[in-house]
Amino acid sequence: MKGKTSLKDIAREVGVSIPLVSYVLSDKGKENRVSEQTAKRIREVAKAMNYQPNLNARSLKTNRTRTIGVIVADISNPFFATLARVIEDEAYTRDYTVIFGSSDENVDKFDKVLRFLQTRQVDGFILAAPEGSQEMIRRLKETSTPMVMVDRYFRDIEVAHVIVDNYHASVQATNYLIKKGHDRIASVMYDSQLDHYADRRRGFVAALQASGVQDIEPLTAKVGHVSLKSDMKRTISRLVQEEEIRAIYFQTNTLAEEGLRQLMNLGKDILNQTDVVVFDQNSTYHFLENLIPYIKQPIKKMGQKAVEILINQIESQVAAPTTCQFTTKLKVGKKLSVNG
């Protein structure tokens, strides 16, 4: 990356001062009364020398980097990978750069990445915050750092966020299983205090209660993030073998992925007998789309909206937190009988 040409080089070549070159190349020639002749010459030389502005240097002066920091749970998780792609595209078209970080749902790591990105002078954040990160979000808010929360939010902190209507999504999912004739429906969720999970849980409970189910506790199962595999194994075994449940609503795609694996382990008969609904599609069962109904989130719109809101905050000091809640769709394909 050596021998990059700077304004100085161009100025020397053309025989003018540095600011003049700066004016011309940032299209402020007119306001600064640069003669068209000189301007033309400067542009020519700049092109010939393949001038690329040093955005870091510019940032120093302008105090704006046109860079946004995005922290998600795990960039290799399909949901976040897709979201990341959308954010990247949207940001690039607006001439912003994106720096990603993964928190692994861990507060300390989240904090570390956050600070790291701040050190990089990002103009703002798009965050899928982990459980227990309220303090950091408050800290950001106090310093009026532009930010938008995605996927998650904290009910008691007023921050711009882009989410889906998790409550009604869960109602949709649960009702689907009810209408399929199941009277005993289980739901597997993460053991987490995050509000969007609580919303999903409430939706599930409400739908069951509306259908007359009373004793809901044994139908819900919580698994840990780090102990996912072992917890899921125990959970599926309990639900399917002990409780003999044949309808499960997995509240995230990672849960479904592991859950389906465990269902398979119990044999294809059980797998085929069990009706499953999943929150969020996942390419995991993409080519079996017909098989697993799923709650479809408008990821593309969510990502674009998040970028839009964030950049509005950054560029015009919009203080009022903008909130955006999208509705989901339950996608049900024709069930291709695997027993065919």
Add this chain to the structure above:
Amino acid sequence: MKGKTSLKDIAREVGVSIPLVSYVLSDKGKENRVSEQTAKRIREVAKAMNYQPNLNARSLKTNRTRTIGVIVADISNPFFATLARVIEDEAYTRDYTVIFGSSDENVDKFDKVLRFLQTRQVDGFILAAPEGSQEMIRRLKETSTPMVMVDRYFRDIEVAHVIVDNYHASVQATNYLIKKGHDRIASVMYDSQLDHYADRRRGFVAALQASGVQDIEPLTAKVGHVSLKSDMKRTISRLVQEEEIRAIYFQTNTLAEEGLRQLMNLGKDILNQTDVVVFDQNSTYHFLENLIPYIKQPIKKMGQKAVEILINQIESQVAAPTTCQFTTKLKVGKKLSVNG
């Protein structure tokens, strides 16, 4: 992001000059004979004021940003998402930041992203270059920009790269199908000039020839990137229905995903009768891992190695292109008969 504290603020607070603060906070106090007393005071104040260095400003002086640019085909593709995650982790532990960009296998977009990242003063690149990008790679090489190519490489440009032994991987995959008793084996690949695809093709051809197959042309099928869906539909129809082939080796995961979908469309009987091998695992059939044998690439090692090589180049001007070729494994699970 306002009210950030700078060296100046600390200096004023402590009552010393800016450089003194700089020396202390960058652990160069000793060399510069700062008294332990002053140093202590500076550290205290820095902490109290929550000082975070402005890495952009530092970069301006040091001419190093500790940032690397990573351009892949599509960050939402599982292979690249996983690779991205590995690169991110490895970079973070080395105190480097990563900026990602997707090229969509499109040269113009690749060039655009490349220039964009250069503008951001990245110290070097990790690139999965698209077809036809030789010119840009050469340009980077001429300016001695540190870089490592991953997944792909150009046979005629000497650049550090981290790839797998594509030739032997293909031999493995093809031999697997041969050993399963198939005498007519097809392979679907992208219609691309990229050398790693050529290597895969050669492996396939060589394995077939070694087993005595002569007329290989009708057994190979090329599909386009943009016209993937329609091409695949036609291809699968030709191979499976006209040629009555029941063994297919898909040379990438995206090909397999679409190919399997098309196979499904032909009915589950055909899907079940057809033996498939895929280059690279994909969470698409992750929970059906038992079903589809795949060529496993050591993504984690590849990503780590790429970062390592790149940072070596950046930090010690290692000019000699380092090359790293990993071997793959054919992963075959027990075939779970889908027919029950």
Add this chain to the structure above:
DNA sequence: CCTCTACGCTTAAACGATTAAGCCTAATCC
């Protein structure tokens, strides 16, 4: 003929950091 304005440019200062060089005082050396 003197002043004013327009024009086309330059100088200067700043952003936040790094790094070389210099200055002053007090202690050490022979």
Add this chain to the structure above:
DNA sequence: GGATTAGGCTTAATCGTTTAAGCGTAGAGG
């Protein structure tokens, strides 16, 4: 006791860019 050295700091320059302010010259206006 004069020179040297060590210690503890400051000044100055610089990275590439932006932006405000200033400075000549020439033509217009009175």
